[in-house]
Amino acid sequence: MLLIKIGGGKDINRDFIAEDIATLIQRGEKIVIVHGASATRDEIADKLGAPTKTMTSPSGISSVYTDKKAMDIFLMSYVGLVNKRMVASLQKHGVNAVGLSGIDGRLWEARRKNVVYAVENGKTKLVKDNLTGKVEKINSDLIELLIKHGYVPVICPPAISFGHEIVNTDNDFASATMAEALGVKEMVVLFEAPGMLKDVHDEESVIATIEKEKLGDYLPYAVGRMKKKLLGTQTAFDRGVRKVYWGDGRIEHPIFNALNGIGTVIS
Amino acid sequence: MLLIKIGGGKDINRDFIAEDIATLIQRGEKIVIVHGASATRDEIADKLGAPTKTMTSPSGISSVYTDKKAMDIFLMSYVGLVNKRMVASLQKHGVNAVGLSGIDGRLWEARRKNVVYAVENGKTKLVKDNLTGKVEKINSDLIELLIKHGYVPVICPPAISFGHEIVNTDNDFASATMAEALGVKEMVVLFEAPGMLKDVHDEESVIATIEKEKLGDYLPYAVGRMKKKLLGTQTAFDRGVRKVYWGDGRIEHPIFNALNGIGTVIS
Numbered sequence: 128m129l130l131i132k133i134g135g136g137k138d139i140n141r142d143f144i145a146e147d148i149a150t151l152i153q154r155g156e157k158i159v160i161v162h163g164a165s166a167t168r169d170e171i172a173d174k175l176g177a178p179t180k181t182m183t184s185p186s187g188i189s190s191v192y193t194d195k196k197a198m199d200i201f202l203m204s205y206v207g208l209v210n211k212r213m214v215a216s217l218q219k220h221g222v223n224a225v226g227l228s229g230i231d232g233r234l235w236e237a238r239r240k241n242v243v244y245a246v247e248n249g250k251t252k253l254v255k256d257n258l259t260g261k262v263e264k265i266n267s268d269l270i271e272l273l274i275k276h277g278y279v280p281v282i283c284p285p286a287i288s289f290g291h292e293i294v295n296t297d298n299d300f301a302s303a304t305m306a307e308a309l310g311v312k313e314m315v316v317l318f319e320a321p322g323m324l325k326d327v328h329d330e331e332s333v334i335a336t337i338e339k340e341k342l343g344d345y346l347p348y349a350v351g352r353m354k355k356k357l358l359g360t361q362t363a364f365d366r367g368v369r370k371v372y373w374g375d376g377r378i379e380h381p382i383f384n385a386l387n388g389i390g391t392v393i394s
Numbered sequence: 395m396l397l398i399k400i401g402g403g404k405d406i407n408r409d410f411i412a413e414d415i416a417t418l419i420q421r422g423e424k425i426v427i428v429h430g431a432s433a434t435r436d437e438i439a440d441k442l443g444a445p446t447k448t449m450t451s452p453s454g455i456s457s458v459y460t461d462k463k464a465m466d467i468f469l470m471s472y473v474g475l476v477n478k479r480m481v482a483s484l485q486k487h488g489v490n491a492v493g494l495s496g497i498d499g500r501l502w503e504a505r506r507k508n509v510v511y512a513v514e515n516g517k518t519k520l521v522k523d524n525l526t527g528k529v530e531k532i533n534s535d536l537i538e539l540l541i542k543h544g545y546v547p548v549i550c551p552p553a554i555s556f557g558h559e560i561v562n563t564d565n566d567f568a569s570a571t572m573a574e575a576l577g578v579k580e581m582v583v584l585f586e587a588p589g590m591l592k593d594v595h596d597e598e599s600v601i602a603t604i605e606k607e608k609l610g611d612y613l614p615y616a617v618g619r620m621k622k623k624l625l626g627t628q629t630a631f632d633r634g635v636r637k638v639y640w641g642d643g644r645i646e647h648p649i650f651n652a653l654n655g656i657g658t659v660i661s
Contacts, residue, residue, distance in 0.1 A: 171470070175441055199475060203438070207474025208466060211552075211560065214497050219558040225499045225536070230481050231492045232545055269492070269545070276539060278499055285478075291486040293478065 128157040128274075130311045131382065132302050134318035134352075135163025135209070137170075139376040141216045144317065147382035148279065149220035157274050159309065160224075160281045161302045164209035165352075171208075172200050182245035182254065188354065192245075193258045193295040198285065201295060202228075205283045214281050225278045227269075229262070229286035229301070230293055236264035237296050239288040260294035262286050262301040265308035299359020307366035314368055315385050316356060317376030322391035323348065323357075337393045339364045360393060370394040395424040395541075397578045398649065399569050401585035401619075402430025402476070404437075406643040408483045411584065414649035415546065416487035424541050426576065427491075427548045428569045431476035432619075438475075439467050449512035449521065455621065459512075460525045460562040465552065468562060469495075472550045481548050492545045494536075496529070496553035496568070497560055503531035504563050506555040527561035529553050529568040532575035566626020574633035581635055582652050583623060584643030589658035590615065590624075604660045606631045627660060637661040 129151070133144060151158060172179045177200065180192040193201060210226040217224035229235025237260030245254050273280050282305075286296040306314060322333040327350045337345060342361050349357045360371050371393045374385025384390065396418070400411060418425060439446045444467065447459040460468060477493040484491035496502025504527030512521050540547050549572075553563040573581060589600040594617045604612060609628050616624045627638050638660045641652025651657065 202478050203470035203474040205474070206478055207470040207472075211469050211473055211495055211497055215554065215558065215560050218497065218500060218554060223499055225494070226497070227492070227494075228478055230478055230485065231494075232490055233485060268543075272539070272543060276535075278536070287482065287485060291482065293482050 128159060128309055128311050130302060130306050130309070130314045131158060131160050132299070132314060132316045133160065133162040133213075134376055135165035135167065136319035136376070137166035138319050139317065140378070140381070141213050143379050143381050144376065145213075145216040145220045145222065147380055148217060149222050151382065152222050152279065158279050159270055159274070159305070159311075160213075160279065161298065161305070162209060162213060162281065162283050163298050164205040164283065167209050168201060168204040171204050172197070175200060182243070185244055185246055185251055190259070190297070191295060192254070194256050195258070198258050198293060198295065201285060202293070205285070210281060210283050217279060217281065222279050223277055224281050225273055226281045229282065229284050229296065232266050232269040233287055234266045234269060234282060235262045235284070235286035235296065235301055235305070237262045237286040237288050237294050239290060239292060239294050258292060258294045260286060260288050260296055262296050262304045265305050267308040270309060297355065297359070299355050300362055303359055303362035303366050303368070306363050306368050310367070312367070312369045313372070314363060315372045315374060315382055316360070317374055317381050317385065318356065319377055321375045322373050323353070334391050335388065337391060339393055342393065395426060395576055395578050397569060397573050397576070397581045398425060398427050399566070399581060399583045400427065400429040400480075401643055402432035402434065403586035403643070404433035405586050406584065407645070407648070408480050410646050410648050411643065412480075412483040412487045412489065414647055415484060416489050418649065419489050419546065425546050426537055426541070426572070426578075427480075427546065428565065428572070429476060429480060429548065429550050430565050431472040431550065434476050435468060435471040438471050439464070442467060449510070452511055452513055452518055457526070457564070458562060459521070461523050462525070465525050465560060465562065468552060469560070472552070477548060477550050484546060484548065489546050490544055491548050492540055493548045496549065496551050496563065499533050499536040500554055501533045501536060501549060502529045502551070502553035502563065502568055502572070503533075504529045504553040504555050504561050506557060506559060506561050525559060525561050527553060527555050527563055529563050529571045532572050534575040537576060564622065564626070566622050567629055570626055570629035570633050570635070573630050573635050577634070579634070579636045580639070581630055582639045582641060582649055583627070584641050584648050584652065585623065586644055588642045589640050590620070601658050602655065604658060606660055609660065
């Protein structure tokens, strides 16, 4: 089974991705898709006059602050807009996709973080109303049931907490947890760059291969959201994944290019 | 199998509905849910500065005008917000709900209306960019697969057209078509009224029972959205349904009350 993780950037080309998935499905490949929608979320948040707020943890990792209102916007953009438009793109290419959030069938069960710490103006403070959690349990039965019957699951956050709350969750970490539950050995991760770059301002500076044991050495090169992708990939290896292909989600044949080493291959 | 259709009014109490569904599931009842989200859609449309527009057909039936932008708002509200919050409510009551739109797994396939007629200021005009269609084909395999494995499908529009476009569709008509495909004999329809009213301004004027052959006689009493519900119920009978319970979706035990005749029973 191949897990394909699609970033939420605004230049990600869903149609190109759907085309490759259709070819893979015709070849008999089993596929599960996870996607983000951060650009769409931020756009809708701006339009609704409630711009996305981020927080920085004491260890320097930034994450989105998600109160009830931000969760509404999250649901509208991830589940409503991006998930369904992705499913329709796949349907257009003959792939019988079924879009699900982590809430549906308790697909992604998370332990809610009742309190998180955020650094603001050099001071560490407690944040209590943040709806966020870490995915610990996967309903792999439902995913396997759908795949067995010819459907392609297209999954996105939010997750559901053990206490039945809708919670935001780190998509890369959830993907790694799901990879383990499904016994996935290979993952394709598509984003808005041609691969891991030595110099974030130079798209020619792609690092072609990375040994998985040395992933940590590349943290200094990882800027912004890339840091989370790197940590997520590290978790995926800890959870039994053997090969991760990072590739460009903006170009034609994004998946085949990644699989053919045009991008960064980590193994 | 019982089909429960939940209206999209702002005073519909999802929590009360989820409680009754949990009881029915514990008793071994098989359930499929369809819901609307019109109030939420209109609210988001207003917030985004793109208020919902309606059209009136030459036969006097009003429907929502859905261009690309309105469809985005439709997806955000029906699929993103209301469907997922309903699924979470059910999960909270121990019901393993799975939320799906008509797009997912081609659950609701519709014939797109390439052209519709609308009456404006007394003149009939052609509307070409309206994304709408009539549901003709149901993926009952997917619904039955989920139910067989202990899930409760929670379904909402939009549908997908035979040409793979996302299209708005009459929810009551789609429910009737689905009832036929699934062999459903009984339906509960919940809305923001205690039943069919003789006088729309008097909530005491509930009509307790209606013979299905005489449904047409009640069209004069049906105001606004009620007209569509009446026509949808008529279609449901044409499609093999034997009993339809109309009940109040705002009160405690909305489903059991409707099943116990507190509302309007049509048979």
